[in-house]
Amino acid sequence: MTNQPSAMVEIYQKPLTCLLIYSELCPNLSAVMPSQLESAMESLIMVFHRYSDKDGKRNTLSKKELKQLMETELASFLKSQKDPATIDKIMKDLDQNGDGEVSFEEFVSLVVGLSIACEEIYQLQSKTPSKK
Numbered sequence: 001m002t003n004q005p006s007a008m009v010e011i012y013q014k015p016l017t018c019l020l021i022y023s024e025l026c027p028n029l030s031a032v033m034p035s036q037l038e039s040a041m042e043s044l045i046m047v048f049h050r051y052s053d054k055d056g057k058r059n060t061l062s063k064k065e066l067k068q069l070m071e072t073e074l075a076s077f078l079k080s081q082k083d084p085a086t087i088d089k090i091m092k093d094l095d096q097n098g099d100g101e102v103s104f105e106e107f108v109s110l111v112v113g114l115s116i117a118c119e120e121i122y123q124l125q126s127k128t129p130s131k132k
Contacts, residue, residue: 044111047073048104060101063091077114 034042048061051069055062061069067087070078078086094106 044108045104048107052104057101060099060103061107062101063087066091066094066102066107074114 047069049058051065052058052061054065054068070087070090083089090110091102094102094110096106096109097103
């Protein structure tokens with residue numbers, strides 16, 4: 001059995017920006033531009049790590065880091081909340097394993113929930129006839 005050249009493997013060394021696909025079948029294909037969805041996934045990963053790297057634990061968000069992330073990246077959402085304990089409640093809801101930190105997997109559930117709510121609003125608006 002011979003070792004397959006590393007050129008035959010998709011390499012994901014960094015979140016999608018460095019997605020390089022090498023193939024002996026397509027020698028002229030050295031890089032692929034990410035799709036809109038891949039770019040959105042990359043943004044999600046990069047935003048999470050921009051904040052999770054601040055307090056030393058690289059792969060989780062502390063309450064302070066989550067608050068900073070939400071105040072910066074989800075400012076409109078936070079401003080629409082009437083309850084001053086919103087961050088505390090979100091932290092409690094997201095921290096499914098009770099370790100006082102929010103992992104990427106736990107964080108994604110927040111983004112999914114907000115995305116679903118936004119999509120529901122989009123659906124309602126698309127059903128409402130526009131006024132001229």
